[in-house]
Amino acid sequence: MAKEPILSAKDVEIQFSLRGRKLTAIRKCSLDLYKGETLAIVGESGSGKSVFTKSFLGMLDANGKIIGGSIMYDGIDLSKYTTEKEWMTIRGKKISMVMQDPMTSLNPLKKIGKQIQESIEINQGIKGPQAKKMALDMLTKVGIPDPERRYNQYPHEFSGGMRQRVVIAIAVACHPDILICDEPTTALDVTIQAQILNLVRSLQEELKMTVVYITHDLGVVANVADRVAVMYAGQIVESGLVNEIFYDAWHPYTWALLSSLPQLGVKGEPLPTIEGTPPNLFNTIKGDAFAPRNKQALAIDFEEEPPFFKVSDTHIAKTWYLDPRAPKIEQPKSIRQLRSKMEGRR
Amino acid sequence: MPDREKLIEIKDLQISFGSGRKKFVAVDHVNFDIYKGETFSLVGESGSGKTTIGRAITRINPVSAGEIRFKGQVISGKISKELDLEVIKKCQMIFQDPMASLNERAKVDYIVSEGLINHHLYKDEADRKAKVEAALREVGLLPEFASRFPHEFSGGQRQRIGIARALIMQPEFVVADEPISALDVSIRAQVLNLLNQLQKTRGLTYLFIAHDLSVVRFISDRIAVIHKGRIVELAEAEELFLHPFHPYTKALLSAVPIPDPEIEKKKKLLVYDPSIHDYSVNKPIWEEILPGHFVYGNEKELEGYRKEI
Missing domain, CATH: 3.40.50.300 (P-loop containing nucleotide triphosphate hydrolases)
Incomplete structure (x- = not known):
């Protein structure tokens, strides 16, 4: 910019x-x-x-x-x-x-x-x-x-x-x-x-x-x-233009936030929730602060804090998922469907 | 669904506060039934x-006209002591603000078992302890939390305590007054899941009071829209979202924020202007415009609504 x-x-x-x-x-x-x-x-x-x-x-x-x-x-x-x-x-x-x-x-x-x-x-x-x-x-x-x-x-x-x-x-x-x-x-x-x-x-x-x-x-x-910054445990973990965050998020915490929306729920099925609680900030946090609550956390998430990776010129995310060495991880289905689902709802 | 068992019937309910010149009618001409096992949202x-309607059903607010029936028995106005106790046990309430609705100076043990203590609903101390423990477990809390004070808990946990307090009375009907409005997004989903799960395991019937239509859609079977003490529209949840008739319902639906930037930036906000209704000559009625879909309006308006179908 x-x-x-x-x-x-x-x-x-x-x-x-x-x-x-x-x-x-x-x-x-x-x-x-x-x-x-x-x-x-x-x-x-x-x-x-x-x-x-x-x-x-x-x-x-x-x-x-x-x-x-x-x-x-x-x-x-x-x-x-x-x-x-x-x-x-x-x-x-x-x-x-x-x-x-x-x-x-x-x-x-x-x-x-x-x-x-x-x-x-x-x-x-x-x-x-x-x-x-x-x-x-x-x-x-x-x-x-x-x-x-x-x-x-x-x-x-x-x-x-x-x-x-x-x-x-x-x-x-x-x-x-x-x-x-x-x-x-x-x-x-x-x-x-x-x-x-x-x-x-x-x-x-x-x-x-x-x-x-x-x-x-x-x-x-x-x-x-216009822009969104997602915060978790005292840090911005992802930021980007509003469309990038809603349609192309990369941080697992952003995924969790988006998929726990009641609007995305299917009647009769439990809503996805974010398990666990945020880390205690009295302690020093090692690795990615969200890792203990992330079911798909990588081994390195517990060891080393991820740097920011660039998704686009305006969009950055602080997660090891975007490291070229990381195993291929897909965005959750519910996130990819967010758009079509919301459109169907109108 | 005429064959479904009606748990709550409300007929021509009117609730007013004060008297004489200061009289204020908060709720007027309210009619609806709640079927057993459903989630009915207001x-x-x-x-x-x-909230006033919810409180009237749990006998907190007195009714000034009309009647409320619970399992066919009138529970509004003067009733026998036995019936009163029955209603207290069977109709429980969950409050909005978990920070304000728990006694800060009492331990969770007492908060949860207060209903039992007031009505001597336990055999001995061991029985009471066991009941508290079971209730806490049921809402996903640990039994050892019983010895703690409310301030030691997070908002979501406090709301769980509030739910445990209602459950311990073995209710059949629960009035949930904005139970998630004061909670964080991530915790909302947890509390909604808990309420849904309890409904399944215990066969509870809910009256869910809310102002956020997006949440209501996910959990309710039927929704009633209320404006200035009058129900203006009532329909099955999806039906109401797909075919709203009353201008107030439309305005309310248009105001719900959709978590999608493309839709949200394009959307037009409808503003409800109550003066569009001219009820001076043509009196409005409560009409079933489609099966199970009621709307409040006069002949002329209803004609217009019918054309929209």
Whole structure:
């Protein structure tokens, strides 16, 4: 890709200290974000997808620390930032985040309008009536009818979908370059979910933002993403264009994720599941982290960590399956049939 | 299928909260039957009253009009103590959020056997222990987990505890209120498999409450779509997906994300506008438009639906 990345994370390592023990949540994870694209990060809970993206805006919990690697944004290495003051130049202004649960991410004691205005006042230094006008504009922009009246209401007077719109308004109020949406629709109904996804898409076009979705819903991924990164046990194990991941995945974990979709199930037969549990990140992981859960694991998977292999210019996978020396392994049937199956379902 | 045994019959059910000026009718004119051994799903957005119906069947919410029958006996309103106990035993519920539905200060042993303790359904301590152990094994947990607290478990394991708690009462009918919505994708499949397997081994009947139609299709025999306290369409699962009639059902189906980028990027989202229904003159009815396929609408709308067949 000839395009220059807008943000480039390299070999990021993040450690948490818990009761004197060290938990390595992110193990040398690299990611490039390009201008205007939509990237979806998928993986099960605990795979580190939230932690990884939170480190871009200094929102790690107090016991977490970036211990290695670099996060280059606009010529600055964000991983060297330590103080709140430094982070405040990035957070909300350049990179913003929308959290999962709109019920908990708003202040219940403050008027909706004030909460948006606050973001504008702090980050842009615009005060008073002018900031209020911008807040009202933002409310209109995110599709909240009757903004004048809504401005003076409290979060409990809003429905879940409306609240999520407010959270988005706060996040984009300062026209950030990158918007990170952490499971933005998990707490919402399907119909509302579709509306919110459309809203983010239209804001993205208007403000020329790069959007990162963190989700475990592959349906949402298929809808929004240009590129997909699959995370497992603190690492990105496969990344590629959305079609490459859905139709031509190579990492066994991606296969497992795709084939455990309820939509692919046959009535009366058990759904394929991923056996076992993710590895304990307190321990050092040897070889491929997914190997113990992979029925088709190769001997080398337990010995040595696989490097990234190139599938195409845009598609890489971290699995020994792609090594020329590896025995020939076919993609599972259910993956190859995914497309025809889904088409039959419509 | 008129010869199938009806386990639950719901007739003209109305559930309201509050009284006088503050009265709010959450569920109105709801009619459906659940046959023995089937999985019946109730789908709708939040606030549509789907959970309220489930709770009414398990006698948590009182019914303001209409009746609910369990095995032919009326179980709504005032009933005898014996019948009440019977319903408590035979109708169990699995809750949505496994983080919130388990008592954090009680051990799994107590959580699972609380029903037994409340109704003295065990002979002695050894019998109770044995029952807890059997229930835990049945849901794929180890018996030694009984001495642990809920916070020591993952989301999927907690949901299994919730299922064990329902199973220990030897129910015939289980209301599963969004049992997998709060779980991770990989764990969803496991819990669905468990529910399916239990249905086979125990001959359970499920009322499955959900807002995600994609999951519902895989597990249900029949699906009812509910909107603002009213069931707008009811049909066999595949039938509903292939021939939805009611505009709300269509909107709901169009909103389901399909995990396929080609289809997903092309799809058009339908938005349901309730004001398209003009029920001022022509009153709507609950009509069987195809065998086993019911839809709610007035004469004119039904005519339109018939043309779509």
